[in-house]
Structures are given as C-alpha cells and as structure tokens.
Amino acid sequence: MLPADVDPISRCRLPLVKREALDEEGQRHFDVNVDPNGGTLRGLIGPGGIQLHSSHLAALARPVNRYLRFETGFSPYTREVAVLITARECDSAFEWAAHEPEALKQGVPQAVIDTIKFRRPTAGLPAEDALIIALGREIFGTRKVSSQTYAKALAHFGQKGLVDLVSLMGNYAATAALLCAFDMQVDDDTTALLPA
Structure with a gap:
C-alpha cells in the first residue's frame, strides 16, 4: 500500500512528467530517460523522472552524472x-x-x-x-x-x-x-x- 501522497504511477510524490509539457531541452532529456540505452537504470521512475520537473537542472546534471558514472576511470x-x-x-x-x-x-x-x-x-x-x-x-x-x-x-x-x-x-x-x-x-x- 502506497502512502496517500504518493502517485501510483510515478511511485513518488510528484506525477510523471508529460513529454509534451516540457520545453525542447526537457524533451531531449525525457527521451534519454526513456531510451533503454540512455544510461539510466530506472528510466522515468526514479531520480531522472523527478529531475525532469526542473528540466534545466536535468540538463546540467546529466553530464556530471555521466562523467562520474562512466568516465572517471573507475571500474x-x-x-x-x-x-x-x-x-x-x-x-x-x-x-x-x-x-x-x-x-x-x-x-x-x-x-x-x-x-x-x-x-x-x-x-x-x-x-x-x-x-x-x-x-x-x-x-x-x-x-x-x-x-x-x-x-x-x-x-x-x-x-x-x-x-x-x-x-x-x-x-x-x-x-x-x-x-x-x-x-x-x-x-x-x-x-x-x-x-x-
């Protein structure tokens, strides 16, 4: 049973972002989140979906996340x-x-x-x-x-x-x-x- 303030689809307190509600930059990041090869483990359900509510933040965070996860040289x-x-x-x-x-x-x-x-x-x-x-x-x-x-x-x-x-x-x-x-x-x- 989910808490009363949790959306049953997004599984968090915010609803899933609708692609058509986003600006062009936000739509690009939406598409990356739903792409199985986009580098996220959970797509729109999780931090990527939450950050899309601030699409400019999502745009700024993505290259840092990519660097830290895949480009540092760590195995x-x-x-x-x-x-x-x-x-x-x-x-x-x-x-x-x-x-x-x-x-x-x-x-x-x-x-x-x-x-x-x-x-x-x-x-x-x-x-x-x-x-x-x-x-x-x-x-x-x-x-x-x-x-x-x-x-x-x-x-x-x-x-x-x-x-x-x-x-x-x-x-x-x-x-x-x-x-x-x-x-x-x-x-x-x-x-x-x-x-x-």
Missing part, C-alpha cells in the same frame, strides 16, 4: 561499491534496490554487498572494497574522515581519483536526498531491500 565494480555504501549510509531504499542487482552484475561478491547492507566489519574483504566502505561510513556516518582513512584513500586513489570518488559518492547522496524528499517507493516485487 564498474568500484563504482558500484561506492554507490552501495552511499545508498546504505543514506538509507536510500530505492537507490539500493536499483544498485544491488547492478553491483552483482558487475561482479561485486554477495559477501561485500552483505557487509555494506548489514553494516558488518570489513575484515577479510579486498583492501579496496574495505577502504571505500570505511570512507563512505566516515563521510556519511560519523561525518568526519579520519587522517588514517584519508591517507590510505589518497595513497590508493591519488588526488584526482579521490576527488572523483568522493564526488561520485556525493552525487549519489544528493540523489538519495531527492528520493527521500519525494518519497520514492521501491517496486512491490523488489527483493533487493535494505533491512528495516
């Missing part, structure tokens, strides 16, 4: 570990439901996913995974990155890589805020759920 595996720790620390159920299956597809082991999902210790995980998880937990959990974690992350990723990694995580935290404010609901048949 899809590394990207998905960073996205999952962000989604988990922000308790973003929709983001988690979209990215847990994507992480599995990109080769992230279930043990790594479960460590993030259930907030388990990282002992025994690959060093890079443990480092990304520690960084995310400090950024979003304690809201202070320790000198030790920072030094390890800088040594591992380098200056550009660390800026890109933190920006990727920040971008998904911004998405989590959008999903939270508009109460984006996961699909009823979703099995990739965060614990309550």
